[in-house]
Amino acid sequence: MALRLYQKLRHPFVPPSNLSIKATPTRRFSVHNSIAMPQSEHSRKLVLEVKERLEKEYPSLPIGKNGRDDEDMILWFLKDRRFSIEDAVAKLTKAIKWRQEFKVSELSEESVKNVAQTGKCYVHDFLDVNDRPVIIVVASKHFPGMQDPVEDEKLGVFLIEKALGKLPAGKEELLGIFDLRGFGTKNADIKFLAFLFELCYYYYPKRLGQVLFVEAPFVFQPIWQLAKPMMKSYASLVRFCSVDIVRKEYFTEATLPACFRD
Structure with missing residues (x-):
């Protein structure tokens, strides 16, 4: 196996130069169909649409912080999915179900x-x-x-x-x-x-x-x-x-x- 070939080597690994990043990349989010209204108003409208979709299609999902009605979480996933309602709903549903199954809220220092x-x-x-x-x-x-x-x-x-x-x-x-x-x-x-x-x-x-x-x-x-x-x-x-x-x-x-x- 490839790993065994390197098992006894201890020289520093110098990766290709194109792997080195000296600054955190700046991300830009595009908002479609937002010309007719301010971005904040448009974003708010999309958040409510996602919230309604989740309530209608996935009523069994938990509510509250990190739940299907958490508007901050909804907005974050909308940004991640470039304000696509369909994509945001799909990714949010997956994330909320995972949090529930993994029992994230029950994790503690103890x-x-x-x-x-x-x-x-x-x-x-x-x-x-x-x-x-x-x-x-x-x-x-x-x-x-x-x-x-x-x-x-x-x-x-x-x-x-x-x-x-x-x-x-x-x-x-x-x-x-x-x-x-x-x-x-x-x-x-x-x-x-x-x-x-x-x-x-x-x-x-x-x-x-x-x-x-x-x-x-x-x-x-x-x-x-x-x-x-x-x-x-x-x-x-x-x-x-x-x-x-x-x-x-x-x-x-x-x-x-x-x-x-x-």
Whole structure:
């Protein structure tokens, strides 16, 4: 297998230059048929249309925060689907059903305590220089053959929810950092990586502003080649970088994560 060919290699992996992104891309949303009315009024009209569709076609879906009548959530998914009512209804329905089945509202610090104690994934105490909450994944502490994948998934969802709760007013995106120092084939987990990006694509669209792969070793190259197609459009958000870049471009001395101070 390809992974075995790289098992004994430990030289830094330098990806093609076109994989490096130095700034979070700016997204623009197009609103169709909005010439006759202000955008805010048009958006409000579309939100109500989606809300009515969900109530009529999916009355069994829960209501309240992150439910079928949550107008902020509806507007976010409308933006994600470029204000297409049909597409927004389809994606919202999928997301709300998933939240219900996964029991997202029941996740807590206590429920994920055991897996969180491994230190392999956590929300940083401080925001980055762009005022984004930060989720840090320490790849060398992840052992897919020894740890429960269901518990890993619960931790991932809980941390995304926790990070979103730290968003400052007017801010919308998160920063994801994968610390790949010490990464080896024993830590490789394509399935879990695909799960994380599926979360971001289907259930938390456009919340992930950028992903940093820090100090990726050469052994990570085949993992990246397998993972990249699964990441869909999120692959363009990935930046391979060094610890020094993290220190200089993403944090201040006071807010730098402890793992990047040494």
